[in-house]
Amino acid sequence: MSDRARIISVIPVYNGERFIRVTLDSLAAQTLRPDRVIVLDDASTDGTAQLVETYEPLDCELIRSEKNEGLFFNFNQALSYATECDFLHYICADDVLLPGFMERMTAAITDAPAPAFSYCLPEFIDKDGNQLDAKPSKPSADTYEVSANALLAQHSECNSLMLGGVLIKSLGQACPIAFRTDMPHAADCVFYSDLAKVCKQRVAVPEVLLQIRRHPFSMTKRNEENIQSWVLDEWEAIQHAFGLMQQQGLTRWLRRQKLRCMFAARSRVKMQQIADEKPDHARRIYESARPKVPWLHWQLGCVTVFFRDLFFGSSINKEQWQ
Numbered sequence: 001m002s003d004r005a006r007i008i009s010v011i012p013v014y015n016g017e018r019f020i021r022v023t024l025d026s027l028a029a030q031t032l033r034p035d036r037v038i039v040l041d042d043a044s045t046d047g048t049a050q051l052v053e054t055y056e057p058l059d060c061e062l063i064r065s066e067k068n069e070g071l072f073f074n075f076n077q078a079l080s081y082a083t084e085c086d087f088l089h090y091i092c093a094d095d096v097l098l099p100g101f102m103e104r105m106t107a108a109i110t111d112a113p114a115p116a117f118s119y120c121l122p123e124f125i126d127k128d129g130n131q132l133d134a135k136p137s138k139p140s141a142d143t144y145e146v147s148a149n150a151l152l153a154q155h156s157e158c159n160s161l162m163l164g165g166v167l168i169k170s171l172g173q174a175c176p177i178a179f180r181t182d183m184p185h186a187a188d189c190v191f192y193s194d195l196a197k198v199c200k201q202r203v204a205v206p207e208v209l210l211q212i213r214r215h216p217f218s219m220t221k222r223n224e225e226n227i228q229s230w231v232l233d234e235w236e237a238i239q240h241a242f243g244l245m246q247q248q249g250l251t252r253w254l255r256r257q258k259l260r261c262m263f264a265a266r267s268r269v270k271m272q273q274i275a276d277e278k279p280d281h282a283r284r285i286y287e288s289a290r291p292k293v294p295w296l297h298w299q300l301g302c303v304t305v306f307f308r309d310l311f312f313g314s315s316i317n318k319e320q321w322q
Contacts, residue, residue, distance in 0.1 A: 004172050005035035007102060008085040012074035014042040016093030017051055026096045028057035032103040040077050043068040072179040072187045082170035091164035096211040105167040108143040108203045114171035116201040120209040122162045141206045149246055151196035156241035156259055158234060160189040165210040185229035186237035193241040231288050235263055260293040264301025
């Protein structure tokens with residue numbers, strides 16, 4: 001009989017005292033609890049460690065690093081537990097699982113060969129747990145298998161799977177890929193592109209089972225200060241996913257043009273987000289992003305943003321991050 005755990009859930013964290021209790025509560029409330037909950041504390045300087053050590057609803061394993069190594073280095077540490085379980089899950093210390101997450105996600109890939117993974121839909125909440133951009137809930141649909149090419153197409157448009165919303169079936173095998181530690185903003189997009197390529201099966205669970213928290217202390221928000229991570233890493237992630245896709249001829253050429261226009265549009269939106277408060281920063285975004293695509297694609301991307309704002313209103317909502 002195997003001595004592997006069935007489900008391990010790992011929480012990489014750095015200074016997560018504000019929100020980690022709610023994350024732990026969501027694991028404790030699962031209809032199918034993980035066998036082990038491991039908190040990888042990346043040398044926090046706040047009360048994270050004490051909170052985890054005194055948390056009673058779950059028997060958490062706290063592992064503390066002597067120095068801060070960074071988010072995706074810590075996520076790679078989380079991946080190392082794939083050899084100790086059948087199903088590996090990891091979640092950021094500010095996000096929340098709905099109670100049926102583990103049960104639905106494991107059931108979706110029970111019969112799948114390893115390596116495989118399932119993924120769910122997310123919704124977004126603010127720092128107080130209030131739902132953002134609430135939409136009417138739809139009846140849950142059946143799970144379905146997704147091709148590697150379909151996921152790569154999704155990731156080439158920066159529509160990445162969400163950290164915390166993925167369950168990997170390893171059956172004790174080491175994870176064949178890792179997160180890049182030199183891309184603080186887009187490493188997850190690259191990772192899930194690679195994961196889609198190497199896994200034998202990819203299963204979508206079309207239900208909202210994860211809540212992603214938007215708040216001013218998140219790494220996503222902090223990355224706005226770093227042009228390399230916020231803009232150029234995104235371009236590299238787009239190119240990486242596109243390069244893995246199996247497309248030929250006219251179809252591939254058309255996708256390349258679409259992605260160039262899309263990157264221009266996304267860069268334009270970033271400039272709009274920050275133009276009022278930091279005009280010099282907006283200028284640097286332009287100077288970094290503009291050379292990546294031809295002039296025509298840049299103009300088409302900017303025109304698309306203009307007409308989107310004109311007819312549908314701007315999608316920029318700074319209050320979500322406050």
